[in-house]
Amino acid sequence: MATAKKRIAVMISGRGSNMKALHEAASAPDYPAKIMLAISNKPNAAGLAYAKSQNIPAIAIDGRDFANRTAHEQAIHKVLVEHNIELICLAGYMRILGEEFVGRWPGKILNIHPSLLPKYPGLNTHQRALDAGDKMHGCTVHIVTGELDAGPVVRQSEVPVLANDDVDTLTARVLEAEHKLYPEALALAARGD
Numbered sequence: 001m002a003t004a005k006k007r008i009a010v011m012i013s014g015r016g017s018n019m020k021a022l023h024e025a026a027s028a029p030d031y032p033a034k035i036m037l038a039i040s041n042k043p044n045a046a047g048l049a050y051a052k053s054q055n056i057p058a059i060a061i062d063g064r065d066f067a068n069r070t071a072h073e074q075a076i077h078k079v080l081v082e083h084n085i086e087l088i089c090l091a092g093y094m095r096i097l098g099e100e101f102v103g104r105w106p107g108k109i110l111n112i113h114p115s116l117l118p119k120y121p122g123l124n125t126h127q128r129a130l131d132a133g134d135k136m137h138g139c140t141v142h143i144v145t146g147e148l149d150a151g152p153v154v155r156q157s158e159v160p161v162l163a164n165d166d167v168d169t170l171t172a173r174v175l176e177a178e179h180k181l182y183p184e185a186l187a188l189a190a191r192g193d
């Protein structure tokens with residue numbers, strides 16, 4: 001008997017190309033998850049328009065409308081619960097989540113990060129890999145815990161750093177890898193329990 005698909009919310013702050021990759025993968029009949037909701041902390045995020053065009057409920061919850069991060073994340077939590085969300089995918093969500101929110105979703109939040117963690121948590125990962133002279137770089141999907149970019153790794157993908165790379169060429173190569181990696185990692189997580 002077919003098991004029910006996991007109900008996914010994607011949280012974004014911008015372009016949403018990883019959300020698009022997840023949504024496209026999830027259109028396969030045997031994919032174990034379905035994108036049921038897009039939330040952005042930025043009302044003008046391009047990814048929200050894409051979600052709407054795909055008939056995915058797309059909601060802006062702007063941090064500036066709340067007194068503090070806790071109140072903002074309580075509002076996000078409420079919407080997630082209203083939509084019966086089971087797993088959350090952070091996809092370019094550029095605000096650090098607080099402990100209270102993460103604690104309400106233990107093991108249920110995935111994040112994609114543009115480096116081979118534990119190398120280069122935080123920002124400017126591609127420039128840091130170039131500056132370090134790394135021969136390999138890549139991306140990681142991990143489970144979100146209270147510590148920034150430090151939760152258990154679900155899956156990683158490596159890409160080579162080429163001799164004439166600059167930030168733009170390396171970013172593009174990693175992003176292409178992200179679009180393959182995130183759907184694979186989400187499928188693993190969705191089948192996991």
Ligand code: GAR
Nearest residue numbers: 014015016017018091092112113114
């Ligand atoms: C992606 O490269 C993602 O790995 C990165 O932001 C980009 C979002 O692109 N995330 C982080 O840096 C998180 N710290 P997208 O909006 O096109 O998916």
